[in-house]
Amino acid sequence: MCGITGIFHHAEPDRPVDPGVLEAMTASLTHRGPDGEGTWRAPGIGLGHRRLSILDLSENGRQPMADATATLLVTYNGEIYNFRELRATLEGKGHRFRSTSDTEVLLLGYREWGTEVVQKISGIFAFALWDAAARRLFLARDPLGVKPLFYSDRAGTLRFGSEIKAILSDPEVERTPDLEALDAFLTFSYTPAPATGFAAVRQLLPGQCALFDRRGGRFWSYWGCPYRERPARGDFAAAVAEFTTRLDRVTAAQMVSDVPLGAFLSGGLDSAAVVRAAGRARQGPIHALTVGFDVPGWDERDVARRTATRLGAEWSAQAVALDATSLVPALSRHMEEPTADSSMLPVYLLCREARRRFTVALSGDGADEILAGYDTYRATRMAAWYRRLPATVRQRIVAPLARRLPLRDRKYGLHALANRFVYAAELGPGRDHCAWRIVFDDRLKDRLYTPAFRGHVAEPVAAYARHVAEVPPQREALAGLLHADTVFYLPNDMLVKVDRMSMANGLEVRVPFLDPEMVTFCAALPGEFKLGRGRIRKHILRESLRDSLPPDVLDRPKSGFNVPLQPWMRSTLRDLMLDTVRARRSELGELLRLDELEAVADEHRRRTADHAHALFAVLMLALWFENAAHAWKTRAGRRVALLDQSPHIG
The missing domain is CATH 3.40.50.620 (HUPs)
Incomplete structure (x- = not known):
């Protein structure tokens, strides 16, 4: 793997790329590519690359890589597993190679097939390819989203990178938070693409391409839902x-x-x-x-x-x-x-x-x-049966009993599982499955969100649940759940x-x-x-x-790669969370009721409730604000008024 980055002034083709900014963007990705660095510039365009040498360890594999005519250049992160087969095909069509790397296969594959090259390659990748003759930049991400690709397109300039910190290395990029993205993060404990925590930074979706030229950017998907109307039948x-x-x-x-x-x-x-x-x-x-x-x-x-x-x-x-x-x-x-x-x-x-x-x-x-592989698929089947119980039984008997179950510091404690089940089951088909992993549910949002923040954000579970319906309705219910998890979670x-x-x-x-x-x-x-x-x-x-x-x-039960978060959030991580929240209270206070947050942390400490995952999400949000202020090269002394954004409509 490697780190890629670049700048394209698509609205001003003769505007030079600042070499200092390009070098800073590239250097920010050194950890992704400790074996080498390269940058390339021409009027209106600059590409950067950090190399982790995997194939063709010689200098012939360095990037950004140009073809023999120097009119095609690529900065590329990933591996093409069928590059040898594609190389043989391209050689049969008259192309000549100067290296044994998969990067050159991508470059000459574009020369032969244009943007359809993404349909030919099998691998994990994110790349940006500059076509000088057409003065356009082609970006693509692998079908399942193994490799990331972030971008910011503002005022006629595109910036991109393998990580957000590369884009933020350009002081021109605004760091205003995206409030709906932060709400989705607190809901799920991750930020769903194409959003990021920053309003000015987005990411390509898995299986998506983009083409930028003087007219701006055009996006399309080359990979869709793999589920067909009928499953294969057989032994x-x-x-x-x-x-x-x-x-x-x-x-x-x-x-x-x-x-x-x-x-x-x-x-x-x-x-x-x-x-x-x-x-x-x-x-x-x-x-x-x-x-x-x-x-x-x-x-x-x-x-x-x-x-x-x-x-x-x-x-x-x-x-x-x-x-x-x-x-x-x-x-x-x-x-x-x-x-x-x-x-x-x-x-x-x-x-x-x-x-x-x-x-x-x-x-x-x-x-x-x-x-x-998750127990959530079995839980979703059970939820359909559970909803056949009268609502009064579910809400006045089962739910209170679930809340009274004893708390245990276990990977999959019964208290946590039962309460997640009864909450999610009430949301109905499709949404129930997408709610098993919710961290901040509506009850906790009502308690902790400030009224201003609550009024700015939409309900994010629907974005997850709509993928369930992308599977043809003729398929079994499980197919929709698997597809939603594959493209969202x-x-x-x-x-x-x-x-x-x-x-x-x-x-x-x-x-x-x-x-x-x-x-x-x-x-x-x-x-x-x-x-x-x-x-x-x-x-x-x-x-x-x-x-x-x-x-x-x-036949052993599923274990998972988890950590003892419950006791940590009663001790050392609790202290770290409260200290970091206090340090960033000016930003967090616009989103969360900080006095109520301390009460929630105290409930967890006293074992009267399990708020470990919600408190950990708050800790990571506080650290995100801390990093945005200091670690990711933001301008000193600058603070964004979070709630000056327009409220969500719809």
């Missing part, structure tokens, strides 16, 4: 065999690398399947890494060891300390949008340890969203976390389950192949591994 055993073959094939394709490559291995099925496929492709042991934490009940090393032994992997494990108080502020500077997924901490530590051993890591991310939370935490360590992470071939194949499977008998999560994956893993590993 389950044959589907298991085909699933295994496809996963082996796409994993092998993703192992192309000129630097050391390994894999993450937890105690779960997803990483085990990738490690097995990688071992088969290598025809020998793959280096698999597990990290364990100094918190009882939150360590999967023993399970991972048994998995590695059965799979014949070259296994290593590392115990690490979870020092949340020092880690959270540091990691907040990488999680820019803002984001409050607390599992960023263990993911960061995993990536840090991985980088000491290899440069490229294979991960099992994405399997839960395409194969029904996955790229806005899970993939953001993995990208920022891996790139903070200069580590490239590849995700075989999110190869478009795998996603399309799994979308075609009947729902019962994924959620077997309405309750067996990732049924087809589980059966694929039946002969490879011990039964106690194969």
Whole structure:
């Protein structure tokens, strides 16, 4: 992976690009590309690149890269897994290559196919390609949104970058917060694309392209919903065999690398399947890494060891300390949008340890969203039955009983699960599923939001829920839920976390389950192949591994990469949250009732309620304001009046 950035004065083609600004934007991404730096400028356009060398480690692979005519230039982040096949095709059409990198395949692929090149390449990517003859800039992001691409188009100038901090390195960019984005962040603990926390900064959606020229920007999507009207029908055993073959094939394709490559291995099925496929492709042991934490009940090393032994992997494990108080502020500077997924901490530590051993890591991310790996899918089925109870029974008996359940500091405590269930079930079909992960529900917003903030924002759950309806109505209900999670939750939370935490360590992470071939194949499977008998999560994956893993590993409950947030928010992180909120009270006081926030924190401390995730979101919001003021090169002494924006209409 790499870091890309640039400036295009599309309304003033002769306006020079400030070299100091371009260099600052590029330097802000050094962590993403520690192996080299390059910038290029011409009238009206400037491109920057930070290189993490993976393929063709020579100087021939440097970027920004130009073709032989110097009329096409590209700055590119990612990997094209079918670049060798495309190279052969292009050579057959008369193109001549000067390197062995996948970057040049992208460049000459555009020469041959124009913007349709995105339909030809298979990989994870974000790039900006300058076509000097047409004086236009072409931007694109991979189909599932593994790699990010942010932009700001203001006053005839486009700025873009792999991270927001690159764009904010230009002092011309306004840093006014986007109030609706901040509300969505507090609702979900992540910021849904195309928004970011800043009104002036947006991001391309997964599978989206943009073309900028003198007339401005034009956007379109080249990847759509992979679910068709009818699922494929056939024998389950044959589907298991085909699933295994496809996963082996796409994993092998993703192992192309000129630097050391390994894999993450937890105690779960997803990483085990990738490690097995990688071992088969290598025809020998793959280096698999597990990290364990100094918190009882939150360590999967023993399970991972048994998995590695059965799979014949070259296994290593590392115990690490979870020092949340020092880690959270540091990691907040990488999680820019803002984001409050607390599992960023263990993911960061995993990536840090991985980088000491290899440069490229294979991960099992994405399997839960395409194969029904979350208990929320079962909960949604149950919610339909639950709503058949009379409303008085649900609201006057069940809901009060759920609130009285004892609080436990567990990964998936019954109190938290029951209360999320009864709240979300009342929202109705579609919205119930999208509400399982809500952090700030309406009751908490009514309590903590200032009236001015409450009046400025819309209700964000609908944006999530509308993706459920994008699946053809002939398909089973599960298909809509999986699609919504794949296009909303996955790229806005899970993939953001993995990208920022891996790139903070200069580590490239590849995700075989999110190869478009795998996603399309799994979308075609009947729902019962994924959620077997309405309750067996990732049924087809589980059966694929039946002969490879011990039964106690194969059938153990889902664990997840979580942290003990409940006790932390009663102790050290509570203090950090309150201190940071007080330091940024001028901004936060316009959004939240700070006296009531202290009361909520006190309820959590006294164990009369579980507000851990909401309080952590407030902490990350306070740190976001702190970073916007100091860490991301904002102008000293400048403060934005948040609520001078127009209210939401509609």
